[in-house]
Amino acid sequence: MTKLMTKMPIKTMVHNLIKLSKKGQGATLIGIGPMSSRVLKASFELARDKDFPLLFIASRNQVDADELGGGYVNGWNQRTFIKAIRDIAEKTNFDGLYYVCRDHGGPWQRDKERNDHLPEKEAMELGEKSYLEDIKAGFDLLMLDPTKDPFVIGKVIPLDRALQLTVDLYQYCEDKRKELRLPPVGYEVGTEETNGGLTTPETYVEFLDELENELKKRHLPLPTFMVGQTGTLTRYTEQVGKFDFKNAHSLAQLANKYDIGLKEHNGDYMNDFQLLQHIPAQIAATNVAPQFGTEETRAYLILADVEKELKKQGVIQGPVSNTKAVLQEHAIDCQRWRKWMEGDQRNISVEAVKSDPELSAKILDNAGHYTFNDAEVKQEINKMLANLSCAHIDGDRFIVDRIKRSINQFVEAYNLTGVTSRIKNYQD
Missing domain, CATH: 3.20.20.70 (Aldolase class I)
Incomplete structure (x- = not known):
């Protein structure tokens, strides 16, 4: 010890x-x-x-x-x-x-x-x-x-x-x-x-x-x-x-x-x-x-893109995770992003956010960390990390190192x- x-x-x-x-x-x-x-x-x-x-x-x-x-x-x-x-x-x-x-x-x-x-x-x-x-x-x-x-x-x-x-x-x-x-x-x-x-x-x-x-x-x-x-x-x-x-x-x-x-x-x-x-x-x-929650969210999104690319290249054989979509949905639904908005956007409806791809991406970047403990989010992240591990990528190490930077x-x-x-x- x-x-x-x-x-x-x-x-x-x-x-x-x-x-x-x-x-x-x-x-x-x-x-x-x-x-x-x-x-x-x-x-x-x-x-x-x-x-x-x-x-x-x-x-x-x-x-x-x-x-x-x-x-x-x-x-x-x-x-x-x-x-x-x-x-x-x-x-x-x-x-x-x-x-x-x-x-x-x-x-x-x-x-x-x-x-x-x-x-x-x-x-x-x-x-x-x-x-x-x-x-x-x-x-x-x-x-x-x-x-x-x-x-x-x-x-x-x-x-x-x-x-x-x-x-x-x-x-x-x-x-x-x-x-x-x-x-x-x-x-x-x-x-x-x-x-x-x-x-x-x-x-x-x-x-x-x-x-x-x-x-x-x-x-x-x-x-x-x-x-x-x-x-x-x-x-x-x-x-x-x-x-x-x-x-x-x-x-x-x-x-x-x-x-x-x-x-x-x-x-x-x-x-x-x-x-x-x-x-x-x-x-x-x-x-x-x-800032550090956002860095972790960005690390997940990079890894999700790598996972999809390796699937396309035939390196990953099984089904890929749905990390980005699930993380984005939960980030928007949690509505904790409202405190970081300005003006009338604080009162925008969830439906309006979801119909706006640019704003949805912005809110995911800002509020993804509020949802890391959600069961569905954790499930998709773990699936993604397992797929990457099979491709000899240590996703957890990448995430921690990105936060350290x-x-x-x-x-x-x-x-x-x-x-x-x-x-x-x-x-x-």
């Missing part, structure tokens, strides 16, 4: 990273959305070979308690998610640092809760139940995000109300953790919305000051990360935002005064020009999720190679 190093608390790890950044030896961490077990495998293999810490950021839609609806990623709840992570770490001989993080925890963070317009009391209770399972399972970081209130006109609740709900969630989680006599966890607060929230240094420092005051009154710890808007925005499979170095650097400096790291969300599909600015901006971490773009730009050793060896 692989012996994992003694876990450095995430707060300590980020503290050391902030100090290293001030010496010009820092890096920007990457929060990886656990879109599938193959994404986990790719992450562990790359982090093992390049010596950097892993942050796995699971939303409530992806991973949650069975009684709350479970998650669309492998049907994982908190305990089975952590078991899968540990198993893959062992299989890949990973002996570095990894952290299991709750991304966008709290009320209304499951699509159904928001769509059902649950009252605040009920939504808060469900969010707390989810956090309790996170804490029991051993999550290292909890994002406290009460900003998805469906009753608020527009997208962002007032900062004073967001602050109060955040502190209430903080108190609940800390009380439960202490009751269970579990080690400290890290916390992430803030919102990345572009039309309000923590978009300017003025609102950012106001929130930080008020948060510090409230936490001190309740004898609660300061957060590990605070989210701020750096200009990023993901739509379809594109980065449509404009990275704002000046604003990002200002927010990072303000957060660092409190020994808190600036966390950027919506970091998918950025180019090297944008990525290379993150270290001088002193951004502590970037969240990336749908995508993650590695961030590793290179973010100076992540060797950062675990630098963090471990750092002395105040």
Whole structure:
């Protein structure tokens, strides 16, 4: 059995990273959305070979308690998610640092809760139940995000109300953790919305000051990360935002005064020009999720085309899979793509999508990963991989390596190679 190093608390790890950044030896961490077990495998293999810490950021839609609806990623709840992570770490001989993080925890963070317009009391209770399972399972970081209130006109609740709900969630989680006599966890607060929230240094420092005051009154710890808007925005499979170095650097400096790291969300599909600015901006971490699911979807589609070609050439003898058609049908039917659409397209009917080949392909590219756990999708993928194996093609290896190439773009730009050793060896 692989012996994992003694876990450095995430707060300590980020503290050391902030100090290293001030010496010009820092890096920007990457929060990886656990879109599938193959994404986990790719992450562990790359982090093992390049010596950097892993942050796995699971939303409530992806991973949650069975009684709350479970998650669309492998049907994982908190305990089975952590078991899968540990198993893959062992299989890949990973002996570095990894952290299991709750991304966008709290009320209304499951699509159904928001769509059902649950009252605040009920939504808060469900969010707390989810956090309790996170804490029991051993999550290292909890994002406290009460900003998805469906009753608020527009997208962002007032900062004073967001602050109060955040502190209430903080108190609940800390009380439960202490009751269970579990080690400290890290916390992430803030919102990345572009039309309000923590978009300017003025609102950012106001929130930080008020948060510090409230936490001190309740004898609660300061957060590990605070989210701020750096200009990023993901739509379809594109980065449509404009990275704002000046604003990002200002927010990072303000957060660092409190020994808190600036966390950027919506970091998918950025180019090297944008990525290379993150270290001088002193951004502590970037969240990336749908990009890696899209890379896996694209790998399946390439393999499906290869399978058909080898059938045509007589290399594959039996019937081929129907991977592309089944994956496309399930991707459209799941309707989770609506959150990534713009304007009136968010309300387009499923029938209209299916009658539009170009839009159908676009949605498959964007939303295929939501369906990897669907029984029919898994059946077709497994059939395809078996056919390719008979033709001496290791499809699983191709998929994992394709995901690794995508993650590695961030590793290179973010100076992540060797950062675990630098963090471990750092002395105040």
